[in-house]
Amino acid sequence: MLPEDRPLDSHKHTHSRDTKRYGFFPGCVAKESCKELFNSTMLLAEKLEIELIELTAASCCGASVVNDVNRDVARVLNARTYAQAEALGLDDVITICSTCTGHMRAANKELIESEEHMTHANSILGKFGAKYNGGVTVRHLLWLLIDDIGLDKLREMVVRPLNGLKVAPFYGCHIIRPENVNGWESARNPHSLEDVIEAIGGEAVDYAGKTRCCGFHVQLEKDGIATNMVGQNMRMAKDHGAEAVITPCPLCHLALDGYQQDAAARWGRTDLPTFHLPQLVAFALGVPAEKLGLNKHLIDPRTVLVERELIS
Amino acid sequence: MAKIKLDLFRFDEAVDTIPHRDLVEVEVPETTTVLDALETAKAEVDGSISFRRSCRSAICGSCSMNINGVTGLACKTNCKDVIKADGSIAVDPMPNFQPMKDMVVHMDPFWDKYARLKPYLQPKDKDSDHERERRVSPDDMKKLVDVANCIMCATCYALCPVVSVDPAFAGPAAIAYAYRFIEDVRDAKRDERIAQISEDYLWLCAHCYACSYCPKHVDPNNRIIDVKRAAISDKVMMDERGPRHALIVAKSIKQTGMLAETELIIGTVGRFNVVGLLKVTFLGAALGLRMGLKGKQPPIFMKPIPKVDEVRTIFESLEVPV
Numbered sequence: 001m002l003p004e005d006r007p008l009d010s011h012k013h014t015h016s017r018d019t020k021r022y023g024f025f026p027g028c029v030a031k032e033s034c035k036e037l038f039n040s041t042m043l044l045a046e047k048l049e050i051e052l053i054e055l056t057a058a059s060c061c062g063a064s065v066v067n068d069v070n071r072d073v074a075r076v077l078n079a080r081t082y083a084q085a086e087a088l089g090l091d092d093v094i095t096i097c098s099t100c101t102g103h104m105r106a107a108n109k110e111l112i113e114s115e116e117h118m119t120h121a122n123s124i125l126g127k128f129g130a131k132y133n134g135g136v137t138v139r140h141l142l143w144l145l146i147d148d149i150g151l152d153k154l155r156e157m158v159v160r161p162l163n164g165l166k167v168a169p170f171y172g173c174h175i176i177r178p179e180n181v182n183g184w185e186s187a188r189n190p191h192s193l194e195d196v197i198e199a200i201g202g203e204a205v206d207y208a209g210k211t212r213c214c215g216f217h218v219q220l221e222k223d224g225i226a227t228n229m230v231g232q233n234m235r236m237a238k239d240h241g242a243e244a245v246i247t248p249c250p251l252c253h254l255a256l257d258g259y260q261q262d263a264a265a266r267w268g269r270t271d272l273p274t275f276h277l278p279q280l281v282a283f284a285l286g287v288p289a290e291k292l293g294l295n296k297h298l299i300d301p302r303t304v305l306v307e308r309e310l311i312s
Numbered sequence: 313m314a315k316i317k318l319d320l321f322r323f324d325e326a327v328d329t330i331p332h333r334d335l336v337e338v339e340v341p342e343t344t345t346v347l348d349a350l351e352t353a354k355a356e357v358d359g360s361i362s363f364r365r366s367c368r369s370a371i372c373g374s375c376s377m378n379i380n381g382v383t384g385l386a387c388k389t390n391c392k393d394v395i396k397a398d399g400s401i402a403v404d405p406m407p408n409f410q411p412m413k414d415m416v417v418h419m420d421p422f423w424d425k426y427a428r429l430k431p432y433l434q435p436k437d438k439d440s441d442h443e444r445e446r447r448v449s450p451d452d453m454k455k456l457v458d459v460a461n462c463i464m465c466a467t468c469y470a471l472c473p474v475v476s477v478d479p480a481f482a483g484p485a486a487i488a489y490a491y492r493f494i495e496d497v498r499d500a501k502r503d504e505r506i507a508q509i510s511e512d513y514l515w516l517c518a519h520c521y522a523c524s525y526c527p528k529h530v531d532p533n534n535r536i537i538d539v540k541r542a543a544i545s546d547k548v549m550m551d552e553r554g555p556r557h558a559l560i561v562a563k564s565i566k567q568t569g570m571l572a573e574t575e576l577i578i579g580t581v582g583r584f585n586v587v588g589l590l591k592v593t594f595l596g597a598a599l600g601l602r603m604g605l606k607g608k609q610p611p612i613f614m615k616p617i618p619k620v621d622e623v624r625t626i627f628e629s630l631e632v633p634v
Contacts (some may be wrong), residue, residue, distance in 0.1 A: 028571040032610040033603065057618040059569040064519045066565060068540040068558035070632045077565070077626060102521075124629045128622045177521035178533070188382050188525075208381055213473040213520035220580040221515050221553045228477035229518070258599045296606050 022144070023090035023136075024052035025081065025104070027097040028060050029250040036293025037250050037276045041096050041141065043291060044282040047157070048149055052094060055084050061100045062107075064174065064217060072120070078107035079121035082136040091135045094144055096278065098249035099217075102174025104138045106181045140175055142192055142248045142277055143184050154199045159286040161201025163308045167280070168205040168242035168272070169193030170233070170256060172249030173213050187211065193246060196277070200284035207240040209233030214255035230255050231263025234270040243304050245274040257298050273301030283310075314342045316349055316391055317400040320361065324413050331411070334358070335400070340391070346401060347375050347386035350415075363415035370527060373463030376470065377415045378404035383470040385527045406470035408479075421479060422466050425486040428512060429505065433493065436500040452497045459492040459535060461528045468523035468532050474516050482512035484523035484532035490514075491535040494542055506539065506548040514539060515554020544633065553580050563634040566627040569617030573610035 030038040045052045058081040062074030081104070085093050095101045110117045112134045122131050139147075145154060176187040185192055190211065194204035212233050215226030234256065237245060247253050256274045264270070279292045279301075289311050294301050305311045316338055323331035338352045347365055354361045364374040368387045375386040380394050380402050395401055409417035435446065468484035469475055475483050482490075490509040493499050514536070523532040542548075544555055560579030564572045577600075603609050617623070627634065 028573070031570070032573050033608050059617060059620075059623045060565045060571050062565070063561060063571055065558050065561040066632075067537050068555075069544055069562045069634070070630055071541065072630050073562070073627065073632050076630065077623065080622060080626065124626055127625050127629065128619075130622070173518075173520040173522070178524035213518045213522065215473070215477075215518055217519045218474070218516055220557055220577065222478070222513070225474065225478055225516060225518075229473055232473075232477065258603070261602075262599075296608055298602050298606060298608075 020050040021090065022050060022052055023085040023093040024054045025058055025093050025095050025100060026054060027095065027100040030096055034250040034253060036296045037096060040276060040279040040282050040292045043287045044278040047282060047285040047287060053090060055081060057084055061103045064099055064103055074103060075107040075110050075117060076121045076124050078104050079111055079132045080125055080130060083125055083130040083132040085136050086133060091137065093136055093138045094141055095138060096141050097251065098172030098175035099251055101138065101140045102181060108136060108138055109181055140248055145196060146192055151195055151199045158200050158284045160284050160310065162284055163201060163310060165202045165308050166205050166241050166243045167197045167202040168207060168237035168245045169197060169210050170245050170247040170252055171211050172247060172252040175248055176211060196281065197246060200281055205237060205240050205242040207236040209236040214252040216251040216255040219255065226255055227259045227262045228266065230259040231267030234260055234272050235267045237272060238270045242272055244301060245272050246277055246280050247274060248277045260299060271299055273297060273299045273304055275301055313339050315339050315399060316395060318349060318353055319400045319402040321404040322414055323411050342392055344391050345387050346379055346389045346391055349391055350386060362413040371463060373465030376406055376465040376467045378406060383467050385465060388527050406466060408470045408472065408475045422469050425482050426489060428508065429486060429490050431489055433496065433499055434501045435498050446498050448497060455495050456492055458530055459488050462488060462530045463528055465527065468526055471522040471525060473520055473522060474518050478516065480513055481516045482509060484536065487514055487539055488530055488532040488535040491539050494539060503546055503548050506543050506546060509539060510543055510549040510552065515552060556580050559634055562632055566624055566634055568614040569620045569623045570614055572614035574612050
């Protein structure tokens, strides 16, 4: 049920590409409390034979929060990042966080669609000799997997299929909503994560919580909100038979992995281990489990891999 | 013509203790709306099926309900867009509300939150001071047009995950409606309104954009951000965790180019709020310790990104208040 009178995003990539070099925007959390996400992304890239060139001087995307302070700052910060990518000859910027994806795409959409915004951003970038020409596309690694690698190729590359492991997808809001910013797939009924889960030999669990919010962005505002949102969603996943969760977003990961224990008092124990998207894909593609930082998770995902006889 | 199986939520609070489901088959034109299918079921199969409706054209806001698990207006939803492979459509009352009878719910909490806003103009001057109506420039009016389209259907409220875990949250529609008066140049109560909506947990919005599904394109998600910005620019109720968090995020990016996670927690909870900090960070069952034991704690001091001066230039050029 797409809103019929809203155009879907026009930046969607359909053409094939010869280069396998991508600009890479890891975002803050993959460099701080979820380093295992950064490391497993690099290991996955190696397996996929793609080159992720990190934009090391890029700033935070604004994390959906700086908009609350100023309406222009996120747009200009991201214009600076895109100018850096363009200067390196990288027109494709890959993210590994739902919030980065949504907010960087929103900024890019404003810049590309409004000459006024672009001129304004470049007037500030010009103070330090930078310029953005509007040539960058921001995509999540999940979309790269499906558009550039392809599900068939991914299926062929699997050396350690997940043996029917029941995995609940958890999208994270900003990779699907708002639909006029993302638009890569239906926000109400997405299936990219399900497709990837099935391609690597798992069984996708369908449950209403998959497109709901983890509460990360209000975890500090009032006690219990994020905990209950996590509890509610993980209860649904568990009741639909999930053994584990996969998410393309490190913020969701922090919330899901971190709050299930506290949520148990109200929602019952769920204890669902949560994989970062590249962790589980890299595992299926043969990266040794001990390299993926699974020991860093609060709910140890190795237990379920042992139960399914995927590791000993 | 198409055969549709309506999989209906049935419940009557006057007699039932638990709800049950009825499968009702109707034959309707292929292009019919869910509302028309329900009308057909009520007229031809079971007159006791209850749902609110009036205008049938997305103006009155009566017929919002859950259609295959997604909240929306039944009159604006075409059966062929939502019908499942087995020819059925599941219809349920809006979530986040107490069901009354079938798809009819108790709307009171939603109206109560509107009422708290005093949702009427409280002008700066007396009507008698004016010979004619108060004039508003097209530019000033443009800001209010989208919000004025709100039909109070409560779709956004039903979709809101924060309302589902904390009914004290005002919800998207009420905040968007607060914006409608906060940004009205004729209104005299701007800061009182901002304070009122802050008390009703403006800052609990989780930025999830679920309310971007608004059937009238009011975009409550963006109006919530507008109200937060108004709160910060007018410095209303700034000693709450919400505005502190927003400002500390901005400050962190300005100083380091990144989100310094440790500083965010301390700055949001309050540097001198020792109990709060202990609760968030170190107490036995709390997350900080568990994360620390796994080697997951964020760095205490963030190293700034290369060319962080450029980031600071951006903040200074835009006069960001940090």
